[in-house]
Amino acid sequence: MGRAETFDHTADLGLRIKGDDLADLFQTAAAALFDVIVANREAVQVAETEPVSLVAESTEDLLVLWLNELIFRSETRHRLYGRFDLQIDDAGRRLEATIGGEPIDRARHLLDHEVKAATRHGLSLRPENGGWTAEVILDI
Secondary structure (H helix, E strand, O other), rough: OOOOEEEEEEEEEEEEEEEHHHHHHHHHHHHHHHHHHHHOHOOOOEEEEEEEEEOOHHHHHHHHHHHHHHHHHHHHHHHEEEEEEEEOOOOOOOEEEEEEEEEOOOOHHHHHHHHHHHHEEEEEEEEEEEEEEEEEEOOO
């Protein structure tokens, strides 16, 4: 799996993500998002899975759409996710995924930040050193 780190950005929080390929980058971005939302993501169990199917105009748009879909599902379904199995088409515009998680359990899950959205501000996605690197700003 790829690597992710956070960086400060005014009142928001940035994610710098690296992956071996686009699928790895998107999986790593999802994991990093939930590392921001819940301080102990390793406690999130895969009790149920859900399909996700997304289409966007560009790979950058697909990344933002993916993260915002995860935020929306987490907020509206009161769930946390810890598994992200996905495929991205060769054009980088279609994503098919199965995500796994469970309802939020405040006795086990240490909620950290409320993430409102992934933004297009400062968004970058580029091939680098045989893999991919992205920077995404989260509105918290």
